[in-house]
Amino acid sequence: MLSEFDLIAQYFNRPPRAGGQVALGVGDDCALIAPSAGTQLAISSDMLVEGRHFFPGADPRSLGHKCLAVNLSDLAAMGAKPLGFMLALALPEARPEWLAPFSEGMLALADLHQCELIGGDTTKGPLNICITIFGEVPNDGALRRDAARPGDDIWISGSLGDARLALAGYRNECMLPPATLSAAGERMHQPAPRVALGLALRGIARAAIDISDGLAGDLGHILKRSSVGATLFVDDLPAGPMLRTQERNLQHSFTLAGGDDYELCFTAPADKRDEVLAAGHAAGTAVTRVGIIEPALGLRLTDAAGAPLDLKLASFDHFATP
């Protein structure tokens, strides 16, 4: 059996990156970060629980990737540059055959975004993975939820709904060909956080949020905090490649209220459309204009002809009764 200290040393300790902003990493009472002059630190935490956010027995490599990806996605939604993260891990037991692929999946994504593991905690307990991530943004440069203004376009990165389609397949809510389920499952297990897009949108976008609980609900947070409303052009929503093969009602439901997408929903002034498209191009991520911010509160849905659509939608709530 590995001890707590051996476990950390073997799977998670690595030499600090040369030239990075981590002044002190794993191994002291605290880690130390030296933020750049003129910046603020952006901080986010996500806790993932077995049986709630991932299936018992989930592939550890994908799980390691996903736990960090959902946190990087929060930085992306602020336009923040990743610096580092803390990992707190409760494990029923310290098994190398789980820890090795878990740490590899996590640290590979960390390397891709130059985001160092700077510390954390390990303990025995029901499997629970809590990451707190740090990035930096220029002072007053963050893409906040409260910054949307009437007349702004609403944009979506990438595509929506394939992760929710995979969940429907796993739950036997709908029958999917194995190749479809496998491709949709990739979107669920290996989300690609839109960090480069978030950075490219600095100074162009106004408000932004990452879509974790479903577009309608997450856009709702922007509307509420910005004291505005919106119309979404539902037939313009970019359904995922697998969801596109399904019937229209399912496309509406899973693009609007799917969850687990980790795409960005952001607003930008209408005179910045070319700049938004150029930012998407530079970041290698498709961006699609899907609606407009309006002074009248509430969220309205229209079809391709501009006619109102009346859809029943539920956003995800961890404590809602089913």
Next chain:
Amino acid sequence: MLSEFDLIAQYFNRPPRAGGQVALGVGDDCALIAPSAGTQLAISSDMLVEGRHFFPGADPRSLGHKCLAVNLSDLAAMGAKPLGFMLALALPEARPEWLAPFSEGMLALADLHQCELIGGDTTKGPLNICITIFGEVPNDGALRRDAARPGDDIWISGSLGDARLALAGYRNECMLPPATLSAAGERMHQPAPRVALGLALRGIARAAIDISDGLAGDLGHILKRSSVGATLFVDDLPAGPMLRTQERNLQHSFTLAGGDDYELCFTAPADKRDEVLAAGHAAGTAVTRVGIIEPALGLRLTDAAGAPLDLKLASFDHFATP
């Protein structure tokens, strides 16, 4: 049943402190902190699991206090000034009769140290409380584990072993009068993080650590990272007021390898004894000189006459087989 968003709003959202360094608190993708010029950010995470770090059914007010206290203690051990913290909470269910006292206990201690709750996560799952805390230290001013030098005195704040004595009482390892168990239990449930002392020791102490897993083991981290050894004067160790009523062997065992003390162990040059005592006085915390840092690696224990003591000690390891 409270929803996730209602839960956060009702128990944890508070207006940001005026004049604080939290630029954006609860309610966006990330919180934003603006560190002072010339400082580094000190960051620590601790995860507390029911049945492992606290008893099932533990008093929620004390638990809220303790979860934050152990994190503040890590800031104290770096000489860092508290700024704010993130709270990630997995709960079996959202019960107001638990959440109200839990949040009150936590936020009362937060107010005492002007440490704002700036964000976090809530989810359904086995009870797990993960706090990540932020403080600031002047550049290159942190009290690090690797800074001890031969000739340094070793100091302890407050007293040791009463929390471990309480655990022994709860576990029926020893029989304690109810008043003794109750007073010792206070030390276990309501630790007072030595934040003021950590700040007062800036520029005076060299290395520091907080004692969470037992003095011998935690001092061992300083020795290892500083590549030095030490002698501890075991009979000079300040046993807690309740432990002092017990036999000498138990005093040795629980002061050296108790755990859950949250006192500071720090080193300082021998010519700074007066300054250390003045810092303790200014912070309202007793400080006791208990040993000396030496070039020869390893930890040596001596009694009041200076004769070697041979004690078997075990530090706490979350994954050790019992």
